[in-house]
Amino acid sequence: MKFSYPSRLTLAQTPTPLQLLSRLSAATGGPRIWVKRDDMTGSGVSGNKIRKLEFCLAKALQDGCDTVITCGGVQSNHCRTTALLCAQLGLRCHLILRGQQDSDLDGNLLLDRLAGAEINFYSNTEFQQRDQAIYQQWVDHYAAKGSKAMVIPVGASDGIGLWGYIAACKELKSDFAREKIQPKHIISATGSGGTQGGLTVGNTLYDLGATVWGINVCDDEAYFLNKVSADIDQWYQGYQHQIDAAFDPEQLQINVIDGYVGAGYAQASEQVFELIKTVARLEGLILDPVYTGKAFYGMLEQIRQGRFADTDDIVFVHTGGIFGLFPQRDQLQL
Numbered sequence: 001m002k003f004s005y006p007s008r009l010t011l012a013q014t015p016t017p018l019q020l021l022s023r024l025s026a027a028t029g030g031p032r033i034w035v036k037r038d039d040m041t042g043s044g045v046s047g048n049k050i051r052k053l054e055f056c057l058a059k060a061l062q063d064g065c066d067t068v069i070t071c072g073g074v075q076s077n078h079c080r081t082t083a084l085l086c087a088q089l090g091l092r093c094h095l096i097l098r099g100q101q102d103s104d105l106d107g108n109l110l111l112d113r114l115a116g117a118e119i120n121f122y123s124n125t126e127f128q129q130r131d132q133a134i135y136q137q138w139v140d141h142y143a144a145k146g147s148k149a150m151v152i153p154v155g156a157s158d159g160i161g162l163w164g165y166i167a168a169c170k171e172l173k174s175d176f177a178r179e180k181i182q183p184k185h186i187i188s189a190t191g192s193g194g195t196q197g198g199l200t201v202g203n204t205l206y207d208l209g210a211t212v213w214g215i216n217v218c219d220d221e222a223y224f225l226n227k228v229s230a231d232i233d234q235w236y237q238g239y240q241h242q243i244d245a246a247f248d249p250e251q252l253q254i255n256v257i258d259g260y261v262g263a264g265y266a267q268a269s270e271q272v273f274e275l276i277k278t279v280a281r282l283e284g285l286i287l288d289p290v291y292t293g294k295a296f297y298g299m300l301e302q303i304r305q306g307r308f309a310d311t312d313d314i315v316f317v318h319t320g321g322i323f324g325l326f327p328q329r330d331q332l333q334l
C-alpha cells in the first residue's frame, strides 16, 4: 500500500536484530519464539520510545519549539528516553512525574536527573484530575519566558507517535524475508497503547499477514480497545492525505490479551520475577518487571493454552525497560 512518512529524525539504532530463542522455545513446546530486540535501539535511550520520538521530536523542531514537556510514572522509560534525547538535541526537557518527590534516585529517575531534566512531581489523583491544566500551566510558564514548549502525551502514544511502530513494521517485513518465516502473531506489552497501535496499522500497511496482540500491563481490555482505536483515529485524521485511499482504519482488528496485570501497574508477581531470572539464564535476555516481564509471562501462558498453535513462528517485540529492573532488585532474591 502506498503512503508517505512525515518528517523524522534519525535517532534509534536500527534495524534491531530479530533473535530466535531456541532453548526457551524448546522448553515451552510451542511455536518458535523470535524476539525483535528493540531493547537495543540505543544505550541510555534504549527501548520502544525512541522509535516514536523520532517523529515527535522532528515535529517539535519543525514547529520551532525549544522545550519538550512530557509525563509518566517516576520510573517512566518514556521520560528517561525523552530527557536524554532532548539533551542530545539541545532542547529543554520538563518532566511531569506521577509519584513521590522523595523517590530513590535509581533506575530511570537517576538518568532523568543525569540528563538535566526539570522535574515536578504530582500525585496520581492530581494528575488524573488535572493533567491538561498541568500541561497548560507549564506551557504558559515557558511562553512567559519567551520559550515555545511542545507537550508529548504519556508514552508518546498519539497520532504522531504511532509512526514509530509503523516504521518498525518495515523492518519486520525484511526480517521475515531474510529468515524465511511467516509469523502469524506479533505480541508486545501495552502500557499507553502507541506501540500496539503502530504495529496494528503497520501490519496492514506493510502486509505482514500477522495478528497483532497487546498484553496490557495496567488498566484493562476495554480501556485499551478504546485508547488504541482513538490513537489510530487521530493518526488517520492527521495523515489521511498521505495514505492510499484503499486503506480503511475501520477494518483494523485491535486485540488485547488481558489478565496479566497482577496486583497493579509496576507490581509484578513472584512468577514474573522467576521468569525474568529464567530467561536471563537460559537466553541472556533481560526482561523488566513493569512491562516486558509481565507481557512475556502472559505470552508463554497463552502458548501453553494453545492460542498461538496455528503457526510455526511468533514474534515478541522486546520494548526495553532494563532500567526499571534496578529499583526492584530486592524482589529478584538473588
Ligand SMILES: Cc1ncc(COP(=O)(O)O)c(C=O)c1O
Residues within 6 Å of the ligand: 047, 048, 076, 077, 078, 155, 157, 189, 190, 191, 192, 193, 194, 195, 196, 291, 292, 319, 320, 321, 322
Ligand atoms: C519498556 C516498555 N515496554 C512497553 C511499553 C508499552 O508501550 P506503549 O506505551 O506504547 O503501550 C512501555 C511504555 O509504556 C515501556 O516503557
